[in-house]
Amino acid sequence: MAAEVRIPSLLRGQVGGSRSIQASGPTVGHALDDIEARFPGFKERVIDPNGTIKQFVSIFINGEDVRYIQSLDTPLQDGDQVSILPAVAGG
Amino acid sequence: MRFTSIIDAIGHTPLVELRSYSPRTGVRVFAKLEGHNPTGSLKDRIAKFMIDQAEREGLLTRDKVILEPTSGNTGISLAMIARVKGYRLKVVMPENVSPERVDMLRLFGAEIVFSSGEKGTNGSIEVAQRMVSEDARYFMPYQYGNLANPQAHYDTTAQEIIDDLPEIDMFVAGLGTGGTLMGVGRCLKDHNPQVKVLAAVPHPGELIFGLRNLDEGFIPPIVDLDLLDGRIVVESEDAFRSTRELTEREGIFAGVSSGAVMACAKRLASRMDKGSIVALLADGGWKYLSSQLWTRSYEDMGQETQDMVWW
Numbered sequence A: 001m002a003a004e005v006r007i008p009s010l011l012r013g014q015v016g017g018s019r020s021i022q023a024s025g026p027t028v029g030h031a032l033d034d035i036e037a038r039f040p041g042f043k044e045r046v047i048d049p050n051g052t053i054k055q056f057v058s059i060f061i062n063g064e065d066v067r068y069i070q071s072l073d074t075p076l077q078d079g080d081q082v083s084i085l086p087a088v089a090g091g
Numbered sequence B: 001m002r003f004t005s006i007i008d009a010i011g012h013t014p015l016v017e018l019r020s021y022s023p024r025t026g027v028r029v030f031a032k033l034e035g036h037n038p039t040g041s042l043k044d045r046i047a048k049f050m051i052d053q054a055e056r057e058g059l060l061t062r063d064k065v066i067l068e069p070t071s072g073n074t075g076i077s078l079a080m081i082a083r084v085k086g087y088r089l090k091v092v093m094p095e096n097v098s099p100e101r102v103d104m105l106r107l108f109g110a111e112i113v114f115s116s117g118e119k120g121t122n123g124s125i126e127v128a129q130r131m132v133s134e135d136a137r138y139f140m141p142y143q144y145g146n147l148a149n150p151q152a153h154y155d156t157t158a159q160e161i162i163d164d165l166p167e168i169d170m171f172v173a174g175l176g177t178g179g180t181l182m183g184v185g186r187c188l189k190d191h192n193p194q195v196k197v198l199a200a201v202p203h204p205g206e207l208i209f210g211l212r213n214l215d216e217g218f219i220p221p222i223v224d225l226d227l228l229d230g231r232i233v234v235e236s237e238d239a240f241r242s243t244r245e246l247t248e249r250e251g252i253f254a255g256v257s258s259g260a261v262m263a264c265a266k267r268l269a270s271r272m273d274k275g276s277i278v279a280l281l282a283d284g285g286w287k288y289l290s291s292q293l294w295t296r297s298y299e300d301m302g303q304e305t306q307d308m309v310w311w
């Protein structure tokens, strides 16, 4: 499955400046592995050493937080859009 | 309705059915119009609760200056109450907010400290915390960590919803401090554990390039993410389109976060076989007129407008 992963500005240095990159894999976690294979060091910015999504990071698939779906095991369909965003406050 | 003070006129906002948003018979969508509060937003409720509590506990006294980080609405509500009660107020707010927010704070006599737009409201929190630690005259309600914030919504907003629509199945609101979602969410789940609680969050766009890395993110201490059943991120462009659509279809003039919430409500309603959704519309459209979002296309708005902090 090939998804488009949108890269937030503060991670673009990690992927050669791209705003979005194509990544493939059956799940969100596999898509991140695919990016890591091409841009080593990317994944540790998003995922903790214990394999969970970092506290202040959210991953959205087609706008929906994967935390409330199946986290990194959330299945990917062709053409899905994945966004990685930092936690920002409002109020 | 007769009141002895404008502060007593906070709350008791209308719940209005949005017939045109029903995707099929049996699925109903309602809007809770928080723009009907005295300063035009939901934040009047929490400002009242936080100030009342601080006065009761002796934390807020005449010699203090109230200091609060805010994206705007909480500041405006505190400014109104500070005027009525005779306190001084300083707010720390990102510089890239709509000019109406600045105008409203000034008209209520608040002083404004602008924080860097690049860090959004996260930056305002940092600045306010530093100011408080350096000067004992400040009293900071700190909506991000003050349980009076969710309590205001538990005791008032949620109660009003249950009174008007006891059969509610789903609640969707914007997430800023999380006060609305935590307070209303908890009360609705106490009322009926089957109720689903969904958060709409703004896509920060290119806005947050001031954060150096992802570990600089911020989750307000009052937020328990496990209370939510889902979180949906909405791009500014979609939020604007939905804000305009709400005015066109239902004659409701609401702010940008309300547009984002309506975009979520539509998505959620389309998946439902039957049931009732309440969408909380946090403020009226007045403070966004200068963006011309009702009359200009998104492309014509310019980067500066697109990248504002909306809630």
Ligand SMILES: Cc1ncc(COP(=O)(O)O)c(C=O)c1O
Residues within 6 Å of the ligand: A090, A091, B041, B043, B071, B072, B073, B074, B174, B175, B176, B177, B178, B179, B180, B181, B255, B257, B258, B282, B283, B310, B311
């Ligand atoms: C317009 C608007 N919508 C939504 C919110 C989010 O509300 P809460 O802080 O309760 O999460 C805010 C907070 O300031 C707001 O001003």
